[in-house]
Amino acid sequence: MVGSLRLGLVLLxxxxxxxxxxxxxLLAFGNAGPPLWLLTGFTELGWTYAAAGLVAWWRRPSNRxxxxxxxxxxxxxxxxxxxxxxxxxxxxxxxxATVPLAVVVHLLLAFPSGRLxxxxxxxxxxxxxxxxxxxxxxQYLFTPAVAPDGLLFVADRPDLAALSGWLSPVGGVAMLAAxxxxxxxxxxxxxxxxxVLAPLYAYGVLAAVFVPATAWARDLLGLGPELxxxxxxxxxxxxxxxxxxVLLRGxxxxxxxxxxxxxxxxxxxxARPTLEQALADTLGDPSLRLVFRVGEGYVDAxxxxxxxxxxxxxxxxxxxxxxxxxxxxxxxxxxxxxxPEPVRAAGRVVGIAVEAQRLTAELRASRDALRRSRLRLxxxxxxxxxxxxxxxxxxxxxQLVLLALDAAQVAKSADDAADPTTRDAAxxxxxxxxxxxxxxxxTVHDVLPATLIERGLATAxxxxxxxxxxxxxxxxxxxxxxxxxxxxxxxxxxxxEGLANAFKHSRARRLAVRVTHHDRGxxxxxxDDGIGGASLExxxxxxxxxxxLDVLGxxxxxxxxxxxxxRLLAHLPGTDPPPAPPLPRAQPPHGTGSPCAS
Amino acid sequence: xxxxxxxxxxxxxxxxxxxxxxxxxxxxxxxxxxxxxLRHADERRPDLVVTDIRMPPTHTDEGLxxxxxxxxxxPQTAIVVLSQYVQRQYAVELxxxxxxxxxxxxxxxxxxxxxFCSDLHRVATGGTVLDPEIVAIMLTRARxxxxxxxxxxxxxxxxxxxxxxxxxxxxxxxQLSISEKSVVQHASNIYSELGLPPSSDDHRRVLAxxxxxxx
Numbered sequence: 001m002v003g004s005l006r007l008g009l010v011l012l013x014x015x016x017x018x019x020x021x022x023x024x025x026l027l028a029f030g031n032a033g034p035p036l037w038l039l040t041g042f043t044e045l046g047w048t049y050a051a052a053g054l055v056a057w058w059r060r061p062s063n064r065x066x067x068x069x070x071x072x073x074x075x076x077x078x079x080x081x082x083x084x085x086x087x088x089x090x091x092x093x094x095x096x097a098t099v100p101l102a103v104v105v106h107l108l109l110a111f112p113s114g115r116l117x118x119x120x121x122x123x124x125x126x127x128x129x130x131x132x133x134x135x136x137x138x139q140y141l142f143t144p145a146v147a148p149d150g151l152l153f154v155a156d157r158p159d160l161a162a163l164s165g166w167l168s169p170v171g172g173v174a175m176l177a178a179x180x181x182x183x184x185x186x187x188x189x190x191x192x193x194x195x196v197l198a199p200l201y202a203y204g205v206l207a208a209v210f211v212p213a214t215a216w217a218r219d220l221l222g223l224g225p226e227l228x229x230x231x232x233x234x235x236x237x238x239x240x241x242x243x244x245x246v247l248l249r250g251x252x253x254x255x256x257x258x259x260x261x262x263x264x265x266x267x268x269x270x271a272r273p274t275l276e277q278a279l280a281d282t283l284g285d286p287s288l289r290l291v292f293r294v295g296e297g298y299v300d301a302x303x304x305x306x307x308x309x310x311x312x313x314x315x316x317x318x319x320x321x322x323x324x325x326x327x328x329x330x331x332x333x334x335x336x337x338x339x340p341e342p343v344r345a346a347g348r349v350v351g352i353a354v355e356a357q358r359l360t361a362e363l364r365a366s367r368d369a370l371r372r373s374r375l376r377l378x379x380x381x382x383x384x385x386x387x388x389x390x391x392x393x394x395x396x397x398x399q400l401v402l403l404a405l406d407a408a409q410v411a412k413s414a415d416d417a418a419d420p421t422t423r424d425a426a427x428x429x430x431x432x433x434x435x436x437x438x439x440x441x442x443t444v445h446d447v448l449p450a451t452l453i454e455r456g457l458a459t460a461x462x463x464x465x466x467x468x469x470x471x472x473x474x475x476x477x478x479x480x481x482x483x484x485x486x487x488x489x490x491x492x493x494x495x496x497e498g499l500a501n502a503f504k505h506s507r508a509r510r511l512a513v514r515v516t517h518h519d520r521g522x523x524x525x526x527x528d529d530g531i532g533g534a535s536l537e538x539x540x541x542x543x544x545x546x547x548x549l550d551v552l553g554x555x556x557x558x559x560x561x562x563x564x565x566x567r568l569l570a571h572l573p574g575t576d577p578p579p580a581p582p583l584p585r586a587q588p589p590h591g592t593g594s595p596c597a598s
Numbered sequence: 599x600x601x602x603x604x605x606x607x608x609x610x611x612x613x614x615x616x617x618x619x620x621x622x623x624x625x626x627x628x629x630x631x632x633x634x635x636l637r638h639a640d641e642r643r644p645d646l647v648v649t650d651i652r653m654p655p656t657h658t659d660e661g662l663x664x665x666x667x668x669x670x671x672x673p674q675t676a677i678v679v680l681s682q683y684v685q686r687q688y689a690v691e692l693x694x695x696x697x698x699x700x701x702x703x704x705x706x707x708x709x710x711x712x713x714f715c716s717d718l719h720r721v722a723t724g725g726t727v728l729d730p731e732i733v734a735i736m737l738t739r740a741r742x743x744x745x746x747x748x749x750x751x752x753x754x755x756x757x758x759x760x761x762x763x764x765x766x767x768x769x770x771x772x773q774l775s776i777s778e779k780s781v782v783q784h785a786s787n788i789y790s791e792l793g794l795p796p797s798s799d800d801h802r803r804v805l806a807x808x809x810x811x812x813x
Contacts (some may be wrong), residue, residue, distance in 0.1 A: 393652070397682050397705070398607050404709030405613050412711070430709050437706045441683050451685055454658040459687050466686050466735050471742040 005061055009054055016050040020077055030085030041233045042080025049073030052240035056247050060284045064114025065247055069240050072103035091151040094140040101208055102132035105178050107243055108204040121181055127174045135171060138163040179205050200246055207239045275353055279346055289331040292358035294365050301357060303364025320347040322355040374551040382489050385448040392444045397437060404433040456480025457488040461495050461515060471510050478517035487572050490548050491524055497541045498526030498568040506530025506566055524570040534560035599722055602642055603628040604635035604649030604661055617708060621715040632660040639668045644675060646722045651681040662688055666695050676722045680705045684732040690812060697805050701727035720764060726804050727764040736811040746792050757784040762807045
């Protein structure tokens, strides 16, 4: 959205540049009168206003002052048309002649947010535009001298033309009203703000009255018309520059926008952008980040840990307190926002909302931490099983083979020495050791079958079914090693536990195993035609498996009506554990809405 | 008979070497990993390779893969793979690759020195040897789908299992303490029950039986 705004601004800037260029061309070719540099003064003023407006709009997208400045720029270019030689353009110029002055009044009263907040200011601005449009009308309608070949000339009526004189005091009254409003604002402004506002207001008022005043005072000061014109241009050109500068650099100016933050807080939740976005727009820093205090550190809105910038990184931090406790921090670009005060002010305004979001973020963070911790436990358990299996294979089993070899050696020596008693005892010992080794193999297989590690899920499940003495339908549509290790191991344990339960308790005559891997994950089904009546709660095996599946983002379901067989169904995501699902919408009173939004 | 041994566990490598040398085998080289084993097999051209399935670096089935490779490169070299546990799939892979001159045994079988050495001799002369445990698994699996196996008597199934392990009639008779003649009688009954073509050749017989079991 910011991108499309910026594109629009670039196009607007290009349009204004072209308009001004066309106007200068018209002035250059059509005029034999005053020098060109005098005639193009209005165009240059227009460009100055428009440029200041575009910069302000670009940097403070939510602030309307930029738009007003741009309108001011266009009105100056419009007013400049009066010096061309094309009749219809001259007429347009005459109509617009004093509109730029009304724009200055508008700027003054709309500062700093660009919006007219009080009824009085709206009336004054409306009046200013009306007077600016109506005021010059008697002149160009009824005075032939002003525009001899004027398109708008109606009749030579000096009596009606004199109405202009009456309208001037009305304009003065409007200006006075504006000054009164500004004075009242100054009185209520904080002292720091007053230092910026007072000169700005004073300058604006001066500029607005300067043009008519120089007209009245020309005889008093004895200034030549050219000098007077240049003076007017300079004073008026300073206006947009001053407003834009204060808007962009002056920390005070943003308090107006912080009021907008308040409006954001009151807006309907579904329609409003995230708090972070609102702060970024308000403070004019698109890189602004809002982080929440959890424990000793910070997390973002999703609960992911967030580090504060180091000093000297060009980014600054302002802490947000709520009821004396640190609830969060605003991280912003120190080169874009030089003064931390408006950031602090914004932080105070949104404190409660931040606290509410902080609780949500904290919940998310702790839930993520819990999930990660449980996953680590599962992985640690698998790792441990693997280690135990490996140790038994590499250690104890090798030792048993060597011991059995020794026993065989003893038996052979005894046989050579014609000692049948010792020979038979040693042979019995060897066979006993072999039995122990066989028992150990079964144990290792139960802990974690080597097949699962060496080949993967499909081969391991096949191996499991191979060893079953009951008729078993096996449907496998999963390849070895296509799934994360934790998922493969969990799926294997589901099949193993399901088959063991069916074999031990169900009195089934047929079993069925189905393992299907598709793009939504892994489906596992272990069924039998036994007596049913099994329960997830009975025994620790299935309960532990259900926990394990939950950690991996899967689920375990058991259908076991009495007398109608048992079906154990499991679903596992085919990837590593997913991020925590979003919290219920009702949870955050001032939440970010969907976590996908950011 | 010239033998190359592949075993990563040093003590077991020594023990195995000792057992084989005592039994009159000529151990020409030993290897502690699959790469070394392949090199020795290439250079020494042994009559027999005896190797562990689990070998460095991954400690999974390097030994088996090496054995299959040697089988392809040197068909005259017989292969016996040893494992701490048995798995039907590995046996099937071995037998599919080339169903003669191969053996698949649990490591624990080494300690029954006499049986182990006679198994090695049988493999070296083109026979097939399967561990009793793997045959038991194959029988269990086959019985689920093959009613004919259920119709056999316990004694007939015991004879069938020994036949599948690659034993000769004499060896089966000794094991079951029956006469060789009754082994022949049992075998003929088993053939007709399972619909197998009769065969006097031990080696052909074991393949027929295994094919029947691994349908």
